[in-house]
Amino acid sequence: MSDTKILLNDNELPTSWYNIQADMPNLPKPPLSPFTKEEVKPEDLAAIFPPELIKQEVSQERWIEIPEEVQEIYKLWRPSPLYRARRLEKALDTPARIFFKYEGASPAGSHKLNTAVPQAYFNREGGITRLTTETGAGQWGIALSQACKFLNMICKVYMVNVSYYQKPYRRTMMNIFGSDCVPSPTNETKSGRQILEKDPDSVGSLGIAISEAVEVAAGLDDTNYALGSVLNHVCLHQSVIGQEAKMQMAKAGYYPDVVVACCGGGSNFAGIAFPFARDKIVENSPVRLLAAEPTACPTLTKGDLAYDYGDVTGLTPLLHMYTLGSEFVPPGIHSGGLRYHGESPLVSQLLHDGIIDACALTQNYIFDKAALFASSEGIIPAPESAHAIGAAVEEALDAREAGEARTILFNLSGHGHLDLPSYESYMDGKLQDLKLPEESLEKSLAGLPNIK
Numbered sequence: 037m038s039d040t041k042i043l044l045n046d047n048e049l050p051t052s053w054y055n056i057q058a059d060m061p062n063l064p065k066p067p068l069s070p071f072t073k074e075e076v077k078p079e080d081l082a083a084i085f086p087p088e089l090i091k092q093e094v095s096q097e098r099w100i101e102i103p104e105e106v107q108e109i110y111k112l113w114r115p116s117p118l119y120r121a122r123r124l125e126k127a128l129d130t131p132a133r134i135f136f137k138y139e140g141a142s143p144a145g146s147h148k149l150n151t152a153v154p155q156a157y158f159n160r161e162g163g164i165t166r167l168t169t170e171t172g173a174g175q176w177g178i179a180l181s182q183a184c185k186f187l188n189m190i191c192k193v194y195m196v197n198v199s200y201y202q203k204p205y206r207r208t209m210m211n212i213f214g215s216d217c218v219p220s221p222t223n224e225t226k227s228g229r230q231i232l233e234k235d236p237d238s239v240g241s242l243g244i245a246i247s248e249a250v251e252v253a254a255g256l257d258d259t260n261y262a263l264g265s266v267l268n269h270v271c272l273h274q275s276v277i278g279q280e281a282k283m284q285m286a287k288a289g290y291y292p293d294v295v296v297a298c299c300g301g302g303s304n305f306a307g308i309a310f311p312f313a314r315d316k317i318v319e320n321s322p323v324r325l326l327a328a329e330p331t332a333c334p335t336l337t338k339g340d341l342a343y344d345y346g347d348v349t350g351l352t353p354l355l356h357m358y359t360l361g362s363e364f365v366p367p368g369i370h371s372g373g374l375r376y377h378g379e380s381p382l383v384s385q386l387l388h389d390g391i392i393d394a395c396a397l398t399q400n401y402i403f404d405k406a407a408l409f410a411s412s413e414g415i416i417p418a419p420e421s422a423h424a425i426g427a428a429v430e431e432a433l434d435a436r437e438a439g440e441a442r443t444i445l446f447n448l449s450g451h452g453h454l455d456l457p458s459y460e461s462y463m464d465g466k467l468q469d470l471k472l473p474e475e476s477l478e479k480s481l482a483g484l485p486n487i488k
């Protein structure tokens with residue numbers, strides 16, 4: 037067997053998702069209703085989510101079976117490959133062993149399809165024929181469009197206006213899979229019309245797009261809403277990544293000293309890290325779990341652990357999470373998928389309890405390491421994933437200093453084929469290391485909802 041590319045057979049595909057809620061020493065505080073500030077009841081969520089996903093959201097069962105139909109679709113790209121980055125090791129002249137799990141080999145080009153498929157499936161099983169969602173840079177919109185196509189459902193995507201015009205290829209991909217993708221804000225919803233009345237030229241935001249998608253889903257019986265990160269059931273579905281990686285590392289004959297992933301809403305980090313977090317919690321494994329985020333949107337390293345809204349208008353339940361405040365507008369870095377003010381409550385609780393670590397990296401640094409990685413391994417990473425590469429490279433250089441044969445595993449969450457304009461800016465020396473707007477962060481944190 038090749039020790040550069042470590043593959044699993046179809047019959048080694050995990051048949052259950054791993055639910056870390058079964059093993060956490062402390063569960064996150066429960067979501068609160070934005071209207072009453074009381075604990076959200078499962079039936080409150082029934083207007084936009086199907087019963088099975090609501091069940092998964094609060095389940096404390098350790099293993100949750102993956103339906104056969106979902107497994108069959110997973111087999112289009114899963115088990116995904118694990119690589120040993122020998123050429124990168126050489127370029128860094130490090131005694132460290134660097135492995136990476138490659139999620140960019142999915143038809144959507146990222147890990148997001150791992151949750152898009154089961155979300156579409158459980159909605160269809162719940163009698164739903166149509167899903168709405170928002171998308172910023174477009175990766176989630178593409179993944180959900182494909183999943184809906186696979187499962188014969190209709191998909192409507194509210195894409196942040198500025199991205200809709202800046203990233204036309206992403207929109208084309210959604211259209212190929214039959215989705216109706218519109219620039220948000222639209223005239224079709226109350227939330228959209230409210231915004232347009234005040235600002236007819238609004239460039240939109242994720243917060244506005246979420247409000248539109250949720251409003252439509254809540255108002256129609258045959259339509260639900262789907263979210264691509266943050267929520268517990270999303271982290272659950274992504275656990276196939278870490279379960280496979282564990283088997284592949286065992287085949288390679290190593291166990292990681294450190295597991296790294298980039299962190300936006302937390303789902304690909306959860307996917308690769310949670311199965312290893314179980315080793316840490318249950319078996320006292322010394323493995324380090326490291327979440328890498330941008331210095332321009334440092335939710336885990338500079339945010340507060342508090343109740344906050346998921347959107348700008350305050351329509352979503354309040355989640356207990358690390359947050360920069362829902363009014364915080366992150367600088368326009370090229371890693372759109374990491375520009376979110378909040379964080380998965382599960383990831384947040386584990387950080388608070390010292391089970392995982394976090395670090396923040398600057399834009400020029402991560403593009404530097406992405407280019408080095410591409411030159412060594414041939415894969416052009418998504419700018420989001422480049423944060424994982426940056427943190428893994430720091431570990432490898434640290435291991436060189438210490439003369440230590442450390443084993444590093446990182447998740448390559450997606451490829452960057454639709455991010456080439458960002459690479460062009462980097463190569464032209466036009467990328468700025470956008471500074472965190474400290475004042476606006478302070479103001480945003482001071483405005484967090486006052487809940488004990």
Ligand SMILES: *Cc1c(COP(=O)(O)O)cnc(C)c1O
Pocket residue numbers: 146147148175176264265266298299300301302303304305373374418420421449450451
């Ligand atoms: C969306 C996205 C992310 C960030 O989302 P998480 O939920 O934090 O994983 C990271 N990488 C890629 C390629 C993405 O598309």
